[in-house]
Amino acid sequence: MDYFPIFLDIRNRPVVIVGGGEIAARKVALLRRAQAAITVVAPTLNDSLALQLAQGELSYRAGEFCDDDLNGCALVVAATDDAGINRAVYDAAEKRNLPVNVVDCPELCRFIFPSIVDRTPVTVAVSTSGTSPVLARMLRAHLETIIPAGYGRLASLLASFRDSARARFPAMNNRRHFWERILQGPATEMVFSGREQDATRLIQDALDSGESAAEKSGEVALVGAGPGDPDLLTFRALRLMQQADVVLYDRLVSRAVLDLVRREAEQIYVGKKRDYHAVRQDEINQTLADLAKAGKRVVRLKGGDPFIFGRGGEEIATLAEQGVPFQVVPGITAASGCASYAGIPLTHRD
DSSP states (O other): OOSOOOOOOOTTOEEEEEOOSHHHHHHHHHHHHTTOEEEEEESSOOHHHHHHHHTTSSEEEESOOOGGGGTTOSEEEEOOSOHHHHHHHHHHHHHTTOOEEETTOGGGOSSOOOEEEEETTEEEEEOOTTSOHHHHHHHHHHHHHHSOTTHHHHHHHHHHTHHHHHHHOOSHHHHHHHHHHHHHSHHHHHHHTTOHHHHHHHHHHHHHHTSHHHHHOOEEEEEEOBTSOGGGSOHHHHHHHTTOSEEEEOTTSOHHHHTTSOTTSEEEEOOEETTEESSOHHHHHHHHHHHHHTTOEEEEEESBOTTSSSOHHHHHHHHHHTTOOEEEEOOOOHHHHHHHHHTOOTTOOO
């Protein structure tokens, strides 16, 4: 590899940024997210940096760069459009063995800025070693779509149980197996859907019982499949479909959507049409509950939205009565989807 990926703790550490324009402002914004103590060196500041200075978010030394500006600093960034100044910053940093980055000049960099997916405390960094920043941004954009925002909350919740898990499972292998079961179970989706309290109870029960609760607990997700176009699925819908053990689907779910279900998942058709019901509704309700009680991750896939002409209310009533955890993932209702494809606004002012 051309660069070794490493994460630095620069909280309250002195960082010098040379330059007062837009490029420097972007680097300041990035480094402030890591809570660095930033000093900007430049003859003048643009409006953005001047505002941050007025708000006490950075320090400023007005004037041209000199070697002494780097005394005591931990990290250096040169962000000017003057090649001579950038070279001087690099040379001064090299003399002091300081990590230095000259923006858009890989040959004068001892470190480079990656594209970042921020799910604090989870952080994913993507780099092309400076060869193609545009490609790095495209890769980051792809990762943004497949890494749920809830991973940060999940990591924080798991951290709160680290000491308890270490005491309950002193052997590292046993502890690792415990966390693998937790992360592959319903607790993860509980956090993603905003039910941290339920996830906390589940993890605590698993610790108290030696992970039996994590092993036995299943969940049902009522997922709206939209009007049939797989591009109109939500990220959460797609994620649940690809994690499911069993999928119960109705007549309005398109083959293109079903093709996105995890290949190993059992697919059960429970569709209805006038005067013909493949499976009665009360049987569907109970099947969902029974599968979840057996520890399965169950997806009830419905065309459109699960709560619009979908009898989703009856299904969650049964689940609630029997104490089965569930979540509901909205979908684009067919009425809205068809109107959009036809170019007909449903609430046109005229």
